[in-house]
């Protein structure tokens with residue numbers, strides 16, 4: 001592992017630093033800096049436009065498609081500088097991180113011209129329609145059907161756990177387009193407009209009143225025939241690249257949010273005196289060690305990528321498993337430190353009604369730590385469960401025998 005960055009990247013780092021100084025609100029990042037709710041909303045709206053004008057959204061994409069064609073090390077520096085000052089660096093997670101790169105890799109030129117500009121500007125918001133009631137880890141069991149009718153696909157079926165479907169303009173979904181083919185072979189990857197009569201979105205309310213994900217029912221929903229990405233019945237391969245993007249992470253910045261949160265937890269322990277409890281100290285030290293492991297592993301992964309010795313499966317699956325389990329453990333520790341205080345809802349009720357903040361009820365105003373505790377429960381599930389990540393590491397990285405496939409009786 002070599003922690004020195006090439007000298008020429010420092011010039012680029014300085015350019016980004018200057019851009020951030022010029023564009024972030026005055027006082028950003030200084031102790032005591034805060035924005036009113038209205039100002040925060042205005043900032044969020046304006047920021048995506050500034051990012052777009054600066055060319056920073058998806059800056060590693062080719063210039064031909066609106067990126068800056070950044071090298072890997074430049075992208076890392078870009079992420080580091082934004083993370084250093086905690087400035088957001090995306091227009092729409094599903095667009096920038098999942099469907100955008102998938103479109104770049106698999107779509108036709110016409111599809112790229114149609115969808116990429118809206119993704120970069122953040123003017124089309126997306127949701128991901130993969131999971132179904134009987135197809136989660138075993139995604140290839142999906143039953144939603146799509147059949148051609150004239151110039152259109154007609155879609156019938158159900159998706160579930162679809163995050164932000166209630167806000168999305170488009171869904172990238174997997175549908176069975178050849179029911180007679182073996183289950184991985186008869187699937188296609190479709191881009192379907194959400195605002196139409198054949199689509200009903202039903203939010204699923206969580207224990208804290210948030211409703212960030214949904215069930216979606218398709219009853220003769222339609223999309224143009226040409227909205228299939230990567231070819232008819234080739235959707236499994238296309239979907240695997242999307243999931244690969246979801247499981248990857250920003251090598252040298254991913255650990256920072258855990259570090260920040262741990263600092264907050266330590267401050268709580270100092271405030272209420274639990275920091276002198278030897279068992280709490282031991283658990284805090286373990287959490288700190290885990291964050292350090294993530295940090296060092298990030299540099300190791302970056303070094304491997306630069307040297308061309310990078311193992312995508314090992315990195316993606318191993319990382320996902322490690323950070324999600326670390327985070328659950330740490331948030332349990334946080335609530336133990338808070339003790340009975342952790343049961344009191346200390347969040348700001350005026351924040352709580354903003355559905356985009358994953359909080360849905362003003363009578364259940366969770367604090368940041370409480371919200372993070374709740375959300376951490378889901379992190380070993382979404383994007384491939386921790387058990388599935390272990391299977392990937394076991395089979396594809398360590399070369400262990402494949403798990404036995406259960407055979408239906410009869």
Ligand SMILES: Cc1cc2nc3c(=O)[nH]c(=O)nc-3n(C[C@H](O)[C@H](O)[C@H](O)COP(=O)(O)OP(=O)(O)OC[C@H]3O[C@@H](n4cnc5c(N)ncnc54)[C@H](O)[C@@H]3O)c2cc1C
Nearest residue numbers: 128129130131136137138161162163378381382383385387
């Ligand atoms: C916060 C959140 C957001 C989500 N957002 C989306 C979204 O936007 N779009 C979308 O399509 N989906 C989304 N999902 C769904 C997610 O992808 C699925 O929940 C996940 O793939 C697991 O599927 P499942 O829930 O059906 O569980 P199952 O696959 O039924 O698994 C149940 C349990 O069995 C275990 N298990 C299953 N198979 C094996 C195996 N072979 N070996 C060992 N153990 C196994 C699992 O690890 C798990 O513990 C989201 C989920 C969450 C929690």
